[in-house]
């Protein structure tokens with residue numbers, strides 16, 4: 001039994017975009033699960049064995065990176081870089097979702113090897129939490145020759161996601177359609193690349209191809225890194241109900257223009273936030289916070305809504321029991337505040353001003369995994385462990 005109590009919370013962001021701010025200043029996490037959200041007085045006598053006084057700082061659900069090109073371990077052969085996943089946790093990210101292990105040198109493209117890599121990555125990341133963060137690994141890349149039975153086997157062995165369609169040999173909607181159907185039947189979430197070619201061997205994917213294929217997620221609506229033309233963005237926003245992903249390693253102008261359309265279309269619940277790194281653009285430990293900044297400082301999206309796009313929205317489309325502050329949810333949390341020197345008075349006003357907030361503490365399953373971020377600027381207010 002472990003009981004962690006957070007008290008003296010200044011602002012509590014729920015992760016639920018229809019209701020982003022909770023009028024509570026304390027919560028309790030028991031054995032990794034949030035069991036109570038309320039007022040501090042109600043939680044006295046709950047018998048917490050660890051109490052964190054948040055000092056009036058902001059608490060949000062742990063951030064979710066919806067688009068990461070992991071391989072295995074905390075290493076990417078794309079940039080020959082180690083430790084990038086742990087580094088993301090220091091940016092408040094507690095869940096990292098693979099969009100496909102495409103950067104593995106020598107990646108097999110036959111059905112047996114494709115399936116084996118997805119299962120291996122899913123299982124390996126189930127057993128490995130870099131820096132304490134959770135990784136949903138093993139996003140199968142669609143290659144010619146995969147069968148209905150293969151999808152059944154992958155799902156049974158823990159593969160939950162179809163990585164970006166368009167990165168493998170299955171490129172057009174006719175070839176993708178049966179595989180998307182098989183993946184859906186076994187409960188997988190399906191991502192599809194959009195826009196220009198990203199890596200050698202991948203292809204340009206247009207809005208019409210996406211609409212015809214009907215995935216769950218339009219990966220990097222703002223480009224990864226090259227965006228579809230604005231009229232195609234418009235089509236995807238106004239004429240579909242698809243989940244729309246905004247990424248760091250994309251086109252910032254399209255992100256801003258698309259966000260304005262999304263607000264106009266009242267489609268805030270369809271937006272999720274990813275890094276699309278490691279990629280040629282680099283390795284971006286603070287990418288999720290930076291996309292939140294971009295959306296909240298340069299578009300009509302409010303900072304608390306941007307937080308929900310990086311938490312509850314992503315958890316919903318990926319069927320994860322986290323990303324939301326509520327009883328029965330996994331106890332993944334971030335304590336953050338305005339960074340020292342910011343014109344912002346708290347985390348949300350700093351984000352709205354375009355400043356990267358200071359991450360003061362990161363908690364996964366009720367355990368503190370970061371007590372001082374090595375990557376963000378220091379927060380004005382710091383929590384204390386009592």
Ligand SMILES: [Zn+2]
Nearest residue numbers: 164193198224
């Ligand atoms: Zn892509």
